[in-house]
Amino acid sequence: MAGDANSSRDRIAHCCCEQLRAKTTGEPLIVITCFCEECQRRTASAFGISTYWMREHVELSGSATRYVREGQNGRKATYYFCPTCGSSVHWELPDRRPGQLGISGGSFCDKDFPAPSMSVWERSKPGWISIPASARFMENPPPPPIPTRVPH
Numbered sequence: 001m002a003g004d005a006n007s008s009r010d011r012i013a014h015c016c017c018e019q020l021r022a023k024t025t026g027e028p029l030i031v032i033t034c035f036c037e038e039c040q041r042r043t044a045s046a047f048g049i050s051t052y053w054m055r056e057h058v059e060l061s062g063s064a065t066r067y068v069r070e071g072q073n074g075r076k077a078t079y080y081f082c083p084t085c086g087s088s089v090h091w092e093l094p095d096r097r098p099g100q101l102g103i104s105g106g107s108f109c110d111k112d113f114p115a116p117s118m119s120v121w122e123r124s125k126p127g128w129i130s131i132p133a134s135a136r137f138m139e140n141p142p143p144p145p146i147p148t149r150v151p152h
């Protein structure tokens with residue numbers, strides 16, 4: 001983004017075999033740990049790390065398999081996986097986060113990635129994981145307001 005000093009940082013998230021990639025510009029809108037059962041199964045781990053970006057700040061490449069599931073209150077969630085290695089790289093929540101793209105925090109493999117500011121669905125969080133008390137929710141809080149665009 002020429003002329004926008006705040007959004008110049010690029011990062012690459014990719015699957016294990018590296019063919020499915022998401023290049024992000026700037027910083028994520030929010031980073032969330034999610035302990036819902038779907039994220040545990042999707043990641044085959046104890047929680048998912050959800051990072052959200054404005055769609056226009058992400059460049060996707062490679063081929064992906066789609067999986068659509070019904071979320072809370074019938075809201076649709078579409079997940080994209082690498083058809084070769086099976087990694088979950090990105091997703092869309094058109095009802096909850098229109099105009100945004102979710103990217104698995106783990107796909108960045110970056111220990112210096114911004115820390116989560118929210119932890120949701122803690123009611124299915126394993127007891128051995130401790131999360132800083134700053135922003136913990138037993139379920140998903142209500143959808144955030146749709147961000148208004150700040151003119152650059």
Ligand SMILES: [Zn+2]
Nearest residue numbers: 015017082085
């Ligand atoms: Zn792959």
Ligand SMILES: [Zn+2]
Nearest residue numbers: 034035036039
């Ligand atoms: Zn989840």
